[in-house]
Amino acid sequence: MEEGNWKKRTVKNGDFVLPGEYLGVMEEYLPGDGVIVEDGNLYSTRAGWVRIDKDKIEISLEPASKVPPIPKKGDIVYARVLDVKQQAVLLKLIKIEGQSRGVATSTLAGIHISQVKDGFVEDLRNEFKIGDIVRARVIADEKSPIQLTTKDPDLGVVYALCSKCRTPLVRKGNQLVCPKCGNIETRKLSTLYRKVNI
Structure with a gap:
């Protein structure tokens, strides 16, 4: 040839x-x-x-040289809750949906109280707890922390542990119930709760 x-x-x-x-x-x-x-x-x-x-x-x-992906506006991401403050939730990005690798660069993200869900949010601690895994969409990627929203029905907490005994919580309607100790908790739940592999 x-x-x-x-x-x-x-x-x-x-x-x-x-x-x-x-x-x-x-x-x-x-x-x-x-x-x-x-x-x-x-x-x-x-x-x-x-x-x-x-x-x-x-x-x-x-x-070919697999550089970890950088989240961009519009991407769906998975993140773990690090801290819940009065006006915002601080999270550590785990991965971008559809990508097999972890996330590049600054892995911090935030969800402002106004971006949690449609309607009034009285207390962010009723929506998220430290350690929760959240499915969210990137709405601003210009600076750190990257800004996320969980307003859509398929966005929100997809995996949570009981805050008393750390057993994975089971969804019953709009609440989460601990199968071990019976504790009942609330979250901003995704319709995909415990249906996604991260």
Whole structure:
């Protein structure tokens, strides 16, 4: 095979490419992350896996050197509650939904009392407890801590332990019940409570 033909091979979704490899032409795809355009041709700027988004008509590269992902506005994330204050909850980000790796950079996040749920929140301690695992959406990622919301029904606490005996709580209606000591607690619950693997 001649050098020229090798460079013009057709790449498929999931192919591994090296920097400078030919990926296609502008008429076929728009350049995404890790892709540059030269004379109408698309080339890789880094080693990685080809990702073709047919809806966006975009070709991009998932980097080979797996840099942990950085949460962006709109991402769904999982986080553990570190502290519950009067006006906000402080959390440590665990991962971005759909990503297999942990989170990069600053892993602190916050949920302001106004972003917990629709309606009035009297006491944040009735919505979250230290150690809870929360499913939330990023609403601001410009500075640390990253700002989250749990207003949607599928957002909120997805895993909680009894604050008395540390047994995993079971959902009964809108409350959480400890199967061991019978303690009843409230949270801003996600409809996915104990239905997601983190």
